[in-house]
Amino acid sequence: xxxxxxxxxGVDRLLQAIHPHGRPETSFPLAMGDEDSxxxxxxxxxxxxxxxxxxxxxxxxxxxxxxxxxxxxxxxQWEGGNRLLYANVQAIYTIGDLDVYYLGAPTEAIxxxxxxxxxxxxxxxxxxxAHVHVEGDLSPRFALExxxxxxxxxxxxxxxxxxxxxxxxLAWVKREWSRHIASTRAxxxxxxxxxxxxxxxxxxxxxxxxxxxxxxxxxxxxRRRKDELFKPRVDSSDxxxxxxxxxx
Amino acid sequence: MTEQERQHFDMLREGPCASPEYIKEFYGLTWPQPxxxxxxxxxxxGRLKRRPDCPDDWVSRYEIESFMQQKGLIPKKWVGARLGMxxxxxxxxxxxxxxIQMRRPRYEVYSELMATSFVxxxxxxxxxxRFRTFSDHNSFCERLHADLKxxxxxxxxxxxxxxxxxxxxxxxxxxxxxxxxxxxxxxxxSVRHQMWLDFRKPLNLWPDRCSKLLYVDAENRETLxxxxxxxxxxxxxxQYTRFLAVK
Numbered sequence: 001x002x003x004x005x006x007x008x009x010g011v012d013r014l015l016q017a018i019h020p021h022g023r024p025e026t027s028f029p030l031a032m033g034d035e036d037s038x039x040x041x042x043x044x045x046x047x048x049x050x051x052x053x054x055x056x057x058x059x060x061x062x063x064x065x066x067x068x069x070x071x072x073x074x075x076x077q078w079e080g081g082n083r084l085l086y087a088n089v090q091a092i093y094t095i096g097d098l099d100v101y102y103l104g105a106p107t108e109a110i111x112x113x114x115x116x117x118x119x120x121x122x123x124x125x126x127x128x129x130a131h132v133h134v135e136g137d138l139s140p141r142f143a144l145e146x147x148x149x150x151x152x153x154x155x156x157x158x159x160x161x162x163x164x165x166x167x168x169x170l171a172w173v174k175r176e177w178s179r180h181i182a183s184t185r186a187x188x189x190x191x192x193x194x195x196x197x198x199x200x201x202x203x204x205x206x207x208x209x210x211x212x213x214x215x216x217x218x219x220x221x222x223r224r225r226k227d228e229l230f231k232p233r234v235d236s237s238d239x240x241x242x243x244x245x246x247x248x
Numbered sequence: 249m250t251e252q253e254r255q256h257f258d259m260l261r262e263g264p265c266a267s268p269e270y271i272k273e274f275y276g277l278t279w280p281q282p283x284x285x286x287x288x289x290x291x292x293x294g295r296l297k298r299r300p301d302c303p304d305d306w307v308s309r310y311e312i313e314s315f316m317q318q319k320g321l322i323p324k325k326w327v328g329a330r331l332g333m334x335x336x337x338x339x340x341x342x343x344x345x346x347x348i349q350m351r352r353p354r355y356e357v358y359s360e361l362m363a364t365s366f367v368x369x370x371x372x373x374x375x376x377x378r379f380r381t382f383s384d385h386n387s388f389c390e391r392l393h394a395d396l397k398x399x400x401x402x403x404x405x406x407x408x409x410x411x412x413x414x415x416x417x418x419x420x421x422x423x424x425x426x427x428x429x430x431x432x433x434x435x436x437x438s439v440r441h442q443m444w445l446d447f448r449k450p451l452n453l454w455p456d457r458c459s460k461l462l463y464v465d466a467e468n469r470e471t472l473x474x475x476x477x478x479x480x481x482x483x484x485x486x487q488y489t490r491f492l493a494v495k
Contacts, residue, residue, distance in 0.1 A: 003364060009317075010452035016444060017478040030479055062310075062450030068318075099297045175368075183381040 006229050007161040007172045010066035015230050018153070020078035027075045029056040029064060037073055039090065039136055045111050046104065049092055053102055061098040067165055069094045076153075082232040087116040087130065089156060093164045111135060114144065114156045116234060125244035129234070132156070147247065148240045150233030154226040173222060180221045193218065249468055253432045260431060260447045260456065261475065264310040265302035271309065273434045276325025276335065277360050279307055285358040289315055313453045321361040325429075329410055329436065330367045332389030332425040337404045344400050348373040374399055385439060389425040412438035414459045418491055431456040444477035464488045 004012045018026045027037075036055060039048045049061075052073055057063040064071040070093050077086035094101040095108040116130035128143035130152045146155035161169040177193050192214035199207040208215065227233075249257060259266060268279040281289055292315050293299065300308045316322060328338045345352045350373055355366040371377045376395035382388035393409070396402040413435035415424035426436030431445065437459055444455040455477060463472055464485050473481065 008452065009454055013444070013451055013455055013477065016455075017446075019478065021478070021480050021483075023480065026478075058448070060448070060450075062452070063448060065450060065452050067452055097297070103297060179381055182379045 004172075007158065007165070008066060008168050011157055011161075014066065014072065014074075014157075015153075018074060018076055019230070020076070020081060020232055022081060023078065025075070025077050028073065032056050032073060032075060034075055034088070037075065037090070038088070039111070039113075041136065043136075045092070045109055046101065048111075049109075050102060050104075061102045065098050066160075067168075068097050070160060070164055071098055072160075078232065084116065084150075084152070084232055084234045085118065087114060087153065089114040089153070091160055093160075112160070114152070115141070116152055118238075121242070125242065127242070128244070129239050129242045130156075132159075143243070148236045148243065149223070149227075150236040150239070151227050151230060152234055153232070154230050158226065173218075176221060176225045177218055249432065249462070249465075249471075253462075256432045256434070257471070260445075264300050264308040264449075265306045266309040267306055271307060271312065274429060274431065275309075275312065275323045277312070277323055280305070282359050285361060288319075288358075292318070310450055310453060314450070316361065317453065319357070320364045321357055322364050324360055324362055327362050327366060329426055329428060331370075331392060332385070333393075333404050333410055334408045337402070337408045340402055341396065341400070344402060347400055385427050386422060386425050410436050412436055412441055414438070414441035414461045417461065428457050430458050430462065432458050433462060435459070443482045445472065445475045446477040446479075447475060460485060461488045461491070465492060 003009060006012050006015065014028055017028050017030070020026055037052065039045075049071070053059060053061045053064065056073070061071060064073060066072055070091065072089065072091050074087065074089035076084060076088075079085050091112045091114075092098075093110045093112075096105070101107045101109060111134070113133040114130055115127075115133065117127075118129075121127050127141055130144045131141035132144055133139045133141060144152055144155060145159060146152065149155065158169065161172075174193065178191075181191055192211055196208065196211050196215065196218070199205075199211070256270065259270065266274075271277050271279040280286065289312075293311055296311070299311070302308055324335050324338060328335050331338065331341075342352050342356060345355075348370075350369065355363045355369070357363055374392070374395045376398060377391060380391070382391065389409075393404045396404065410426045412420075412424045412426040413430070413433070415438055418441075424438035424440060426438050428437050428439075428442060429435065430437045430442075437457055441459055441461065442457040443460050443463060445458055447456055449456060458472070460482065463469060465488075476482070
């Protein structure tokens, strides 16, 4: 039995906390209001984080910490049980411990915000569904990876782990892939993952080309697993409607 | 809840500090720690910027869990649960680990703590478990115990298998193996019969769990409802209510 089902124990617990289970709204931490939780115009990152922790976590940064250096605050609205209508997920990553950052140490920190909101569409094709800000409202809006898949919460969490906790994400990949090949392997075929990992680490792109089919399989296995772990999602056709420029 | 369970509940909701008796019973860890781990824990905890002020010989269970997570460790008692057995047969397994080309010192980091990688490494080293997937924890434990007997001649006696106390009480067939422990009763607990509680424990630490049967029993539900993880009750509590009604 692994330590966690997803990328980490923190993500497991977060998913449990925000799952709608028939509720129209969920938040993490609990009872977090929209107005109070948003980063105000001109509000610097450290004071915002301290305010959030004091207001919603009783002064304890670890109540919002997926990892020692990665915290999250999210609000969600749901319809019909499992359809996501609105998401505002703010993440902060610190170089060093969140406790130290909370105490005011001059530590580098990065802020990311996932927005999924039908009520703020902006100008023509200016607000992809969903998008990520890297600072306040004035920063560019980068379309969330994952194409037209509706599982934007898992994709955003995976993005955070792939970027900021790569070891844990990779452990999850290895675990899910080994589980997959254990159940499907025939005739003792060699596992391609170790070779693929080596090719990545030594930047041998030409080798990767010859493993294109295996890479596709790995991606499909991980996609399926993520979709099993958290079923609520957005209407993927809405994502396609606002997708620009065309990718296909 | 019994008097003791009530004490555990009061202690957990109060904050991170826990008595040495609780640490021993829940984690299977002696407190103060044995010599081999004491200095390492002390050095690790000494680097923390914010520490709770625990009374007397009590200790922060959050710190213990953080230490274990950061060092990639889990208590032997919990390793046993992941393998469907108590600590005694686990110790016997460790004695013969060399026969399947696994080095005991690599996994037994301290006398009461093991590397989390142990269980994952054990599976591919047992011929009958290699390249297999398991539908659930029960099928894993059954197969594991059979393979330990075949490959190592190690029999896990029936009374040293770790079964879920709720499953035993409800007379499930087949009886479910435990994989965790109830933080209130301290009894072994299976995935099916558990629910998560939230005592405002740091998000990245293991969730606290209790039995759904304990939850619905008498006045417990009112007491525990505010502490349900995610602030909602889990589905399927009716079967526990029905079970108690006919008992």
